[in-house]
Amino acid sequence: MQYRTDPASGNRISALGLGCMRLPGFALGRPDARATDAVISAALEQGINYLDTAYLYPGNEEAVGASLARLGARDRVLLATKLPHASCKRASDFDRFFDEQLRRLRTDHIDYYLMHNITSPAQWERLCGLGIEDWIARRKADGRIRQIGFSFHGSEGDFPVLLDAYAWDFCQIQYNYANEHYQAGTAGLIRAAERGLAVFIMEPLLGGRLADKLPDAAKRVFREAADPKLSTPAAWGLAWVWNHPEVTMVLSGMTSAEQVAQNAAIAEGALPDSLSAAQLDAVARVVELFERANRVPCTGCSYCMPCPHGVNIPGCFAAYNASFAHSWFTGMQQYFTASAIRTGKPRLASMCVGCGACTRHCPQHIDIPERLGDVRRRLQPGPVDLALRLMTRK
Ligand code: SF4
Numbered sequence: 001m002q003y004r005t006d007p008a009s010g011n012r013i014s015a016l017g018l019g020c021m022r023l024p025g026f027a028l029g030r031p032d033a034r035a036t037d038a039v040i041s042a043a044l045e046q047g048i049n050y051l052d053t054a055y056l057y058p059g060n061e062e063a064v065g066a067s068l069a070r071l072g073a074r075d076r077v078l079l080a081t082k083l084p085h086a087s088c089k090r091a092s093d094f095d096r097f098f099d100e101q102l103r104r105l106r107t108d109h110i111d112y113y114l115m116h117n118i119t120s121p122a123q124w125e126r127l128c129g130l131g132i133e134d135w136i137a138r139r140k141a142d143g144r145i146r147q148i149g150f151s152f153h154g155s156e157g158d159f160p161v162l163l164d165a166y167a168w169d170f171c172q173i174q175y176n177y178a179n180e181h182y183q184a185g186t187a188g189l190i191r192a193a194e195r196g197l198a199v200f201i202m203e204p205l206l207g208g209r210l211a212d213k214l215p216d217a218a219k220r221v222f223r224e225a226a227d228p229k230l231s232t233p234a235a236w237g238l239a240w241v242w243n244h245p246e247v248t249m250v251l252s253g254m255t256s257a258e259q260v261a262q263n264a265a266i267a268e269g270a271l272p273d274s275l276s277a278a279q280l281d282a283v284a285r286v287v288e289l290f291e292r293a294n295r296v297p298c299t300g301c302s303y304c305m306p307c308p309h310g311v312n313i314p315g316c317f318a319a320y321n322a323s324f325a326h327s328w329f330t331g332m333q334q335y336f337t338a339s340a341i342r343t344g345k346p347r348l349a350s351m352c353v354g355c356g357a358c359t360r361h362c363p364q365h366i367d368i369p370e371r372l373g374d375v376r377r378r379l380q381p382g383p384v385d386l387a388l389r390l391m392t393r394k
């Protein structure tokens with residue numbers, strides 16, 4: 001395993017970290033214990049020493065805590081979790097959530113504690129008004145929080161404002177070759193590193209859209225630029241992120257021991273500044289093709305779910321993008337599956353009533369009802385819409 005040094009703490013961190021949000025069974029809110037043990041054991045075997053979870057991932061902290069206890073591995077990992085700050089209405093809420101997190105994770109301290117999904121400086125200012133700076137100082141003084149940071153899904157312009165707003169130890173940003181100028185972007189990565197923060201990366205493959213779901217033409221570009229170490233689109237995507245010396249660690253939401261082994265093998269050789277000019281050129285061509293096909297920037301995180309009207313929001317967007325990345329027919333097939341039309345409980349884009357309940361949860365700032373209208377127009381044109389109505393008529 002390749003290790004990189006956290007400039008703030010001096011910790012040696014595996015270049016690949018385990019994002020636990022998508023542990024097997026996560027969709028039901030009950031990660032499967034045996035599968036969780038298998039993934040975490042595989043991660044430890046491969047030298048991964050950083051695990052990331054959050055209060056808001058259903059059942060996740062409990063699953064990670066229980067697995068680490070069964071494996072006797074708490075002391076072998078740096079454990080990260082996140083404060084659901086939007087639910088904090090008064091100063092006492094900080095300890096209320098934090099104590100519950102320690103219980104769930106069966107630990108007496110958190111190595112890396114984050115404000116979860118900060119999207120604007122105003123959110124941090126509100127927390128400061130509740131006294132969070134004093135609270136952090138107390139928790140750091142008693143050793144229950146070791147490093148403090150934030151995860152970010154706001155705008156490129158707001159990121160430096162947040163960096164300057166507090167003496168952070170680290171930050172966690174969405175970063176990949178398709179997002180150089182989106183959210184924190186390359187400018188934010190460099191600025192954070194220059195301030196001496198460890199920079200952790202999430203969404204290095206955009207929820208799989210830079211891996212197997214990449215448009216066919218883009219996959220061809222990578223194949224033609226063949227390299228034994230970069231044999232898959234996922235390997236290219238991860239290596240591109242690790243190519244940046246400012247990156248401390250890349251989180252990947254691995255769901256099986258095989259996936260852990262594959263990504264660990266890529267991490268091993270993906271050193272800073274190791275991609276050639278020709279390889280970087282291949283990535284630039286892939287970016288052009290990806291941008292042409294990727295009409296809705298949905299990562300499939302499901303933060304917007306469930307929709308009270310039953311729409312399968314990420315499924316609709318994945319099918320819509322597939323209809324441009326591959327073919328309209330492929331998108332239609334995917335749409336039929338995602339919308340569960342054959343089960344008699346449809347989850348179609350046309351069921352959106354525009355209530356807006358989902359939109360505020362989207363870290364990608366997608367106007368969900370508006371874009372579901374695009375999905376309906378492309379994947380539910382007149383005759384298809386009529387057929388679907390007949391199929392779902394009670
Ligand atoms: S806006 Fe549409 S998709 Fe979003 S919660 Fe309301 S009905 Fe569901």
Ligand code: SF4
Nearest residue numbers: 298299301302304362
């Ligand atoms: S629409 Fe937004 S919140 Fe919903 S799955 Fe996609 S990225 Fe996540």
